[in-house]
Amino acid sequence: MREEGNDVTAEPWRQALSDLADGRAGPGQARALAGAWQENPSLRRDWHAIHLIGDTLRSAELAQEARPAADFLAELRGRLAAEPVPLRPRRWQAWLAPLTVAASFVVLALAVPGLQSMLGGRVGSEQFALQAPGRWPVGTAVAGSTLAGNQPSFAQSVAEPAVPVIETAWQPAGNAGAVAPFELAVPAAAYGRPASAPR
Amino acid sequence: MKIDDPDAPLVERAQRGDVQAFEMLVVKYQRRVERLIARMLRDVDLVADVAQDTFLRAYRALPGFRGESAFYTWLYRIAVNTTKRNMSRLQRDPLVSESTLESGDGEQELFRPSATLSDGVTPESQLAAKELAQAVAAAVDGLAEDFRRALLLREVDGMSYEEIAELLACPVGTVRSRIFRAREAVAAQLRPLLGTRGGERW
Numbered sequence: 001m002r003e004e005g006n007d008v009t010a011e012p013w014r015q016a017l018s019d020l021a022d023g024r025a026g027p028g029q030a031r032a033l034a035g036a037w038q039e040n041p042s043l044r045r046d047w048h049a050i051h052l053i054g055d056t057l058r059s060a061e062l063a064q065e066a067r068p069a070a071d072f073l074a075e076l077r078g079r080l081a082a083e084p085v086p087l088r089p090r091r092w093q094a095w096l097a098p099l100t101v102a103a104s105f106v107v108l109a110l111a112v113p114g115l116q117s118m119l120g121g122r123v124g125s126e127q128f129a130l131q132a133p134g135r136w137p138v139g140t141a142v143a144g145s146t147l148a149g150n151q152p153s154f155a156q157s158v159a160e161p162a163v164p165v166i167e168t169a170w171q172p173a174g175n176a177g178a179v180a181p182f183e184l185a186v187p188a189a190a191y192g193r194p195a196s197a198p199r
Numbered sequence: 200m201k202i203d204d205p206d207a208p209l210v211e212r213a214q215r216g217d218v219q220a221f222e223m224l225v226v227k228y229q230r231r232v233e234r235l236i237a238r239m240l241r242d243v244d245l246v247a248d249v250a251q252d253t254f255l256r257a258y259r260a261l262p263g264f265r266g267e268s269a270f271y272t273w274l275y276r277i278a279v280n281t282t283k284r285n286m287s288r289l290q291r292d293p294l295v296s297e298s299t300l301e302s303g304d305g306e307q308e309l310f311r312p313s314a315t316l317s318d319g320v321t322p323e324s325q326l327a328a329k330e331l332a333q334a335v336a337a338a339v340d341g342l343a344e345d346f347r348r349a350l351l352l353r354e355v356d357g358m359s360y361e362e363i364a365e366l367l368a369c370p371v372g373t374v375r376s377r378i379f380r381a382r383e384a385v386a387a388q389l390r391p392l393l394g395t396r397g398g399e400r401w
Contacts (some may be wrong), residue, residue, distance in 0.1 A: 014379070015379050018228065027212075030212055031212060031217075033223070034212055037220075037222060037223060038219055041401035042401075047223060049389060051226065051380070052393075053386065053389070057335065057350075058354065063258070063329070063332040064327070066233040067233075067250075069226055071227060073226060073229075076222075076255070083255070168244045193296065197395060199342065
């Protein structure tokens with residue numbers, strides 16, 4: 001698909017669409033196709049046709065839409081644009097809020113030298129560096145710190161005993177202000193989607 | 200996400216904020232959702248409105264979808280619940296005629312043979328639907344046998360590429376290619392019909 005650049009009418013794109021319809025497309029293909037959706041009416045037309053054919057083969061009743069598909073979608077799109085984008089907080093549960101506070105506290109402790117000595121331990125920033133891309137078991141990372149000596153840290157004390165893994169975009173400790181541990185819901189219209197080439 | 204849910208790639212993207220991925224799911228499921236609603240409501244305009252409401256609710260509820268069922272199963276339940284909510288609202292509206300509503304649990308309506316989406320639709324659009332269904336059947340009949348079999352095994356029998364490959368004694372890649380080309384051939388024959396229908400202007 002990459003060689004064809006933006007030409008979604010080229011065969012690899014059309015084949016990828018057929019793959020996606022059967023659940024045989026990879027995440028990269030799904031991303032590329034969804035990315036091309038808004039700018040390419042031929043893609044929308046072909047996707048619609050694939051499913052119209054399948055539905056109609058299964059039941060002749062399904063040949064008719066109550067409202068023509070393009071109109072239906074246009075109307076729904078208007079409504080979706082007024083909604084906040086509903087993002088799934090990956091694996092985070094209801095304890096997110098206090099843990100975020102704890103995490104901010106921990107990062108703040110690193111960033112403020114006076115605070116470190118107040119808490120009685122020297123904390124190397126490498127102890128809070130990202131252990132592996134995107135995955136950071138909160139319990140073990142905090143346990144590895146010498147923050148506050150042998151006392152359980154604030155973060156540890158609020159963490160549940162069986163702490164699920166958090167996937168997060170933690171910055172190295174020196175960058176306290178850059179931490180944004182969860183995605184905020186913003187109106188869909190704020191997501192400007194440029195016409196994208198496949199990535 | 201259930202591993203064998205064909206919607207998994209798009210649902211996962213939608214859950215990460217990709218509205219276009221959600222739109223692709225809407226285009227995929229609009230007809231099926233509308234037909235389900237039509238078993239409970241007869242008025243076609245209401246069917247489309249309730250379908251809109253259904254997809255909006257599904258969009259909002261996306262973060263809570265954990266993949267314990269297939270996406271369509273989940274969407275189906277939202278459609279039934281949304282229709283029931285609308286039915287009770289309509290029952291309180293004195294201007295709505297009884298013929299607009301079907302009584303009983305939407306789930307029980309599944310096997311009523313007389314409920315079709317065509318009820319309440321104009322004769323012209325009923326004819327258009329019939330023509331389209333006939334055009335699909337004719338186009339599929341006109342395919343070379345290997346292509347027709349692959350497409351039907353996939354779409355009507357719901358078989359995986361691997362199962363089809365075993366049945367047709369050919370590689371999975373060939374199955375994939377045949378299904379793709381079969382779809383292209385049928386879609387090409389439908390294009391004139393689809394192009395003239397109101398609203399099929401993408």
